[in-house]
Amino acid sequence: MFRLILKLAWKNAFLRLSRTLLVVIMIAVSMSMMLSIQGIYDGMTSNLIDKTKRSDCGEISLYNPHYRLNKNLDNVIKDAKTIEASLNKRPDVQAVVRRLSVDGLSATARKSAFSSVVGINLDEEIAFGRFDKFLVEGKLELGKRGVLIGKELAKTLKVHVGSKVIFSTQDSSGEINAMALKIRGIMQTSNVVLDRSALYVERRHLERFLGVSDTVATQIAIRTAYPTLQATLQKAYPQLSVMDFLELNPMLKQMQDMMSIFNSITFFIVILVVFIGILGVMYVSVLDRIREFGIMRAVGMEYKYIRREVLLEALFVGVVGYVVGAVLGLLSLVYLHHYGLNLSQFSEGLAAFGLDTVLYADISPIYFINTFLAILSASLFSVLLPLRKIKHLNPIEVIKAET
Amino acid sequence: MIQLTEVQKYFYRGESREVHALKNINLTIEEGEFSLLNGPSGCGKTTLLNAIGALDSVDSGKIYLDEKEITTLSEDERTLLRLNEMGFVFQSYNLVPVLSVEENIGFIMKLRGFDDNEIKNRVKEVAELLEIQDKLQSLPNTLSGGQQQRVAVARAVASKPKIILADEPTANLDSKNSIALMNMMRRLNEEEGVTILFASHDEYVIESVRRIIRLNDGSIVED
Numbered sequence: 263m264f265r266l267i268l269k270l271a272w273k274n275a276f277l278r279l280s281r282t283l284l285v286v287i288m289i290a291v292s293m294s295m296m297l298s299i300q301g302i303y304d305g306m307t308s309n310l311i312d313k314t315k316r317s318d319c320g321e322i323s324l325y326n327p328h329y330r331l332n333k334n335l336d337n338v339i340k341d342a343k344t345i346e347a348s349l350n351k352r353p354d355v356q357a358v359v360r361r362l363s364v365d366g367l368s369a370t371a372r373k374s375a376f377s378s379v380v381g382i383n384l385d386e387e388i389a390f391g392r393f394d395k396f397l398v399e400g401k402l403e404l405g406k407r408g409v410l411i412g413k414e415l416a417k418t419l420k421v422h423v424g425s426k427v428i429f430s431t432q433d434s435s436g437e438i439n440a441m442a443l444k445i446r447g448i449m450q451t452s453n454v455v456l457d458r459s460a461l462y463v464e465r466r467h468l469e470r471f472l473g474v475s476d477t478v479a480t481q482i483a484i485r486t487a488y489p490t491l492q493a494t495l496q497k498a499y500p501q502l503s504v505m506d507f508l509e510l511n512p513m514l515k516q517m518q519d520m521m522s523i524f525n526s527i528t529f530f531i532v533i534l535v536v537f538i539g540i541l542g543v544m545y546v547s548v549l550d551r552i553r554e555f556g557i558m559r560a561v562g563m564e565y566k567y568i569r570r571e572v573l574l575e576a577l578f579v580g581v582v583g584y585v586v587g588a589v590l591g592l593l594s595l596v597y598l599h600h601y602g603l604n605l606s607q608f609s610e611g612l613a614a615f616g617l618d619t620v621l622y623a624d625i626s627p628i629y630f631i632n633t634f635l636a637i638l639s640a641s642l643f644s645v646l647l648p649l650r651k652i653k654h655l656n657p658i659e660v661i662k663a664e665t
Numbered sequence: 666m667i668q669l670t671e672v673q674k675y676f677y678r679g680e681s682r683e684v685h686a687l688k689n690i691n692l693t694i695e696e697g698e699f700s701l702l703n704g705p706s707g708c709g710k711t712t713l714l715n716a717i718g719a720l721d722s723v724d725s726g727k728i729y730l731d732e733k734e735i736t737t738l739s740e741d742e743r744t745l746l747r748l749n750e751m752g753f754v755f756q757s758y759n760l761v762p763v764l765s766v767e768e769n770i771g772f773i774m775k776l777r778g779f780d781d782n783e784i785k786n787r788v789k790e791v792a793e794l795l796e797i798q799d800k801l802q803s804l805p806n807t808l809s810g811g812q813q814q815r816v817a818v819a820r821a822v823a824s825k826p827k828i829i830l831a832d833e834p835t836a837n838l839d840s841k842n843s844i845a846l847m848n849m850m851r852r853l854n855e856e857e858g859v860t861i862l863f864a865s866h867d868e869y870v871i872e873s874v875r876r877i878i879r880l881n882d883g884s885i886v887e888d
Contacts, residue, residue, distance in 0.1 A: 266775045273763040557759040560720060561820070562748025563776055564741065658720050661755060 267567055271574035274551070281543055282579055288539045289583025290590055293633055296532040297591030301598055301623030303521045303528075308624050310452065310617065311507065311514055316391025317451035319510045320357070320483035322492050327503045329480055333365055335434045335472060339502060342479035354488040357390040359383070360479040362468055366431030368461060373419045377459045379429055381468030390485060399423055400447030409443035410462040413450040418458070421445055429461060434473040441471050452618060533636045536583075540644035544576055548648035555652050556660030568652055572645050580641025587637075588630055598623035666860060667694040667717060667828065672726030674712055674883075686712045687723065688883040694862060696827075699854045702864040703871060704880035710864035711832050713880065717862065718751055718830045719743040731827075748776055752821030752859075754831035758813040760805040760820070766792075767801040770819040777824055784823075791819045795849055811842030818846065822853050828860040829853075835867045847873040 275282045315321060324345065329337040339345065342360050349358045362381035367374055384404060387393035394402050398413060400423035409427065411419075421427060423445055430440040443463065451457055469476050484491070496504040508515040548555070555568055602620035605612060609619040674687035686709050694700060694717075702710040715721035716728060719735050720743075728736050735746060747753070752773070760769045770791060771784040779787070792798040795815040805813055814834060821829050831850070835843035847869050854861050863870050871877065879887035 263775070263778065266772075269768070270761075270763065277763050553759075554761060554763075557755075557761060559744065560747070560755075560759070561753055561773055561776075562744055562751075564744050564748075567776070658715055661757075661759060 263567065264570075267571045268574060270571045271578055274547075274571075275575050275578050278547065281547055282582075285540055285543045285579045286583040286586055289536050289580065289637060290587035292532045292536050292539075293584065293587030293637065294590035294594050296528060297587075297629050297633065298594045298598060298623065299528050300525050300629050301595045301625060302603060302621050303525050304624040304626065305598070305622045306617060307514075307518050307521045309622060310517065313452045314511055314514060315485070315507055317393070317396060317453045317456055318483070319481075319505075319507050320359075320390065320485045322484045322486060322495065322504060322506055323510060324482040324484070324495065324499065325480070325503045325505070327501075330503070333363075333480070334432070335364065335474060338362070338474070338478040338480050339482060340478055342482055343477040345499065346479075346482055349482070349484060354486055354491050354494075356485040356487065357386075358485075359386045359390045359483050360465075361481045361483065362465055362472070362474070362478065363480045364431050364468070364472060366429055368415070368419065368427050368429045370419050370421055370425065370427060375415060375418045375459075377415055377429070377461055379431065379461045379463055379468060381465035382462050383465050390483065396449045396451045397447050398450045400445065403446050404462070404464040404467075405446070406464070406467055407442065407444050408446040408464070410447045410449050411445050412457040412460040413448050414454075414458040415460065416445070416448050423447060427461070431472075433471070439471065529632070529636065533640050536637060537640040537644050540576060540580065540641055541647060544572070544645050545648045545651075548572065548651055552651070552655065553660050556655055556657040559655060560657035560661060565653055569649055572649055572652065573642060576641045576645045577638070580637050584634055584637045588633070591629075591633075592625075595623050595625045595629075599625055666696040666731060667862075668692070668729040669717070670727050670729075672713075672716065672723050672728060674709075674716060674721075674723045686883050687716065690726065690885060692878065692885060692888075694860065696860055697854070697858055698860050698862070698876060699851065699874050700862050700876040700878060701870055701874040702862065702880060703866055703877050704886075705866065708880040709883040710866075710880055712883075714830050714832050714862065714864040718753060719746050720753075748773065750827050752824065752826040752829040754814070754817050754821050754829065754834045756833035756836045758805070758810075758817045758837075760813060760816055762805055764805075765801065766797060766803050766805065766808070766816050769805065769816055770801075770823050772820060773824045779824070787823050788819075791823045794852070795819050810837045811839070811845070814838055814842070814846060815849070818849065818853075822857065822859060825857065826859065828862065831861065831863045831865075833865050833867070834863065835865065835869055840869070843867065843869040 324339065326337040326339050346358050346360045349355050359382070363378050365378050368377040384393065384402065404410065411421065416422065419427065425445045427443050427445060428440050429443060430438060433439045443461065449462065466476060492504055492506050558568060599622055602622040604620050606619040612619055669690050669692040672687055672690040676684040676686050690713060702713055704710055712721065716723050719738065723736055727734055730750060735743065738746060761772060764772065767788055770788045774784045774787060789798065792801055795818060797812060797815050797819065800808060800812060805816065808816065814837070835846060838846060850861055851873055853859055863874060878885055
C-alpha cells in the first residue's frame with residue numbers, strides 16, 4: 263500500500279513538473295539566501311569575538327579583583343610571573359600572556375589624548391593571538407623607545423610611523439613621569455577601545471619606567487579550548503578575579519544576542535515565506551486535482567491514504583527544495599567564507615562598530631540541521647489546509663460537477 | 666441481494682427542501698442481474714444509483730446489501746463498503762490521470778491488499794477481455810474515449826466486486842463503442858457472474874439489459 267501511495271506522490275510531483283519546480287526553486291533560493299545571511303551574521307560576531315580574544319582578553323583573563331574598578335598600580339597581580347609559569351604548564355592552556363597596563367595622556371606638539379600604555383612581550387603576543395596580523399603600517403618592532411600605536415589614536419593625534427609621542431602618567435611612587443616614544447607601527451585590532459587608546463611598548467621598559475618589579479602584571483590572559491577552565495582557575499586563585507571574555511566584554515554578549523535575534527527573525531521570515539509558498543502551491547494543486555481525489559474516495563480509497571499521499575508529496579517537494587537549497591547555500595557560504603562580502607563603501611560605519619570592511623561568513627552544520635527541520639515542518643504544516651479541503655470532500659459533488 | 670425499502674431523498678438549498686429526488690423507493694435486485702434504471706433526465710436514476718452504491722446518503726428508508734443495512738454506516742464504513750463490495754463505472758471515466766492503464770486497472774485491487782502477482786495476472790486477464798492489453802503502459806489522457814471507458818470498466822471488474830454500478834457508461838461513446846462496451850459488460854455478467862446495474866437512457870443499454878426499472882419524477886413507474 264505504501265508503495266502505491268509513494269508512487270502516486272512521486273508521479274504527481276514529477277508529472278506536474280512546473281509546479282514542483284516552482285516550489286523547489288522558491289525553497290532553494292530562500293534557503294540559500296537565509297544560510298548566507300546567517301553565516302554572515304555569525305561570521306561578523308565570531309570575527310569580532312576572535313579579534314577581541316586575540317588582541318585583549320583571550321578566553322579567560324585574570325585580574326586583581328580591585329583593578330577593573332580602580333586601574334592604578336596598587337591593584338596589580340603581584341605574583342603574576344609565577345602564575346604565568348604555572349599556567350604555561352597546564353595541558354588545558356594553549357597560550358598565556360602577562361601584560362602591564364597604565365592609563366595616562368599621550369601628546370604631540372599639537373594634540374593630546376587619553377590613552378593606555380600596554381607593556382607587552384611581542385613574541386608572547388604573536389604566539390597568543392597572531393599580534394603581527396594587526397599591523398597595518400610600519401614595522402612590528404619595539405626596542406627601548408619604540409611604540410606601536412592604535413590606528414584611531416594615531417588619527418586623533420595626527421601622527422604616523424616615525425612620529426614622536428610623549429606619554430605621561432603616574433609611576434609607582436606617585437610621581438608624574440613622562441617618556442618619549444617613537445612610533446614604529448600602527449595597529450588595527452578592530453577592538454574599538456584598543457584602537458582608540460592603546461600604545462604598545464616593551465613590557466620590561468614599562469616596568470622600569472613605572473618603577474615596578476618584573477613579577478607584576480595588571481592582566482594575565484589565557485587561550486584555552488576548555489570552557490570549564492574558568493571555574494578551575496577561580497578555585498586555584500581565589501585571590502584573583504577570573505573572568506571569561508563575555509563577562510569582560512558585555513557589548514560582545516549583547517551583540518551576540520542581537521545577532522542571534524536577527525538570525526531568528528530572518529529564519530522565521532524565510533520559513534514563513536516558504537510555508538506560505540508551499541501552502542499556496544499545494545492548495546492550488548489540491549483544488550486542481552479535487553476531482554482526482556473525489557474519484558479515489560468514490561472507488562474506496564480511505565482518507566488516511568490520501569492524507570499520506572499529499573503529505574509525502576509535500577515532503578518530497580520540501581526535501582528536494584532543501585537539498586538544492588543546501589547545495590546552493592553551501593556554495594554561497596564557502597564563497598563568503600573564503601572571499602568575504604566586501605562592504606568597503608560602508609567602512610566608516612563598520613569601523614565604528616569594530617567591524618571589518620570585508621565580512622566573512624561562518625559555516626556551521628547547525629544551520630543545515632535547523633533549516634532541514636524548519637523546511638520539513640513548513641512542508642508538513644502547509645498541507646493541513648489542503649487536507650482539510652479533501653477531508654470534507656463529497657465525492658459525488660466533485661464527480662457530478664465535472665460530468 | 667440489494668433491497669431498498671421506503672427510500673426518500675431530498676436535495677436542499679439552505680434549510681429548505683428544494684427537490685424531492687427519490688419518493689418511497691422499494692426495490693430488490695437479485696444476485697447476477699443485468700438491470701437498468703431508466704427514465705428521462707432528472708428522474709432520479711443517478712441519485713438512486715449513488716444511494717445504492719453508498720456514495721450518497723438518503724433522508725429516510727433503508728438500503729440493505731446482503732441483509733446488511735448500509736444507510737446507517739459512517740463515511741469511513743461506506744468508503745470501505747464501496748472498496749470491498751462494489752465497482753463503479755462513471756460517465757466520464759474518472760481514471761486517475763497520473764497512473765498508467767495497468768495501474769488504474771489494478772488500483773482497487775491494490776487498495777484491497779491483493780498481492781502484486783495476483784494483481785498483474787488479473788489485470789492482464791481483464792485487459793485481454795476488454796481488448797486493451799496493448800495499452801497497459803499508456804496514460805489515460807493518451808487514449809480515446811472508448812478505450813478510457815473500457816479501462817474504467819476493467820478497473821471496476823478487476824477486483825471481482827459483488828456488484829457493478831454503471832452511470833451512463835455509453836454517454837461519451839459513439840455507437841460502435843457503445844455496442845462493444847455493452848457486449849463486454851454482458852460477457853462480464855455472464856462469465857464472471859457480476860451483478861450489473863446501469864443508469865442510462867441510451868438505446869444500446871436498453872437493448873442489452875434483461876431488466877428495466879423505469880423512473881419518473883423520483884418514483885418507480887414500471888419494473
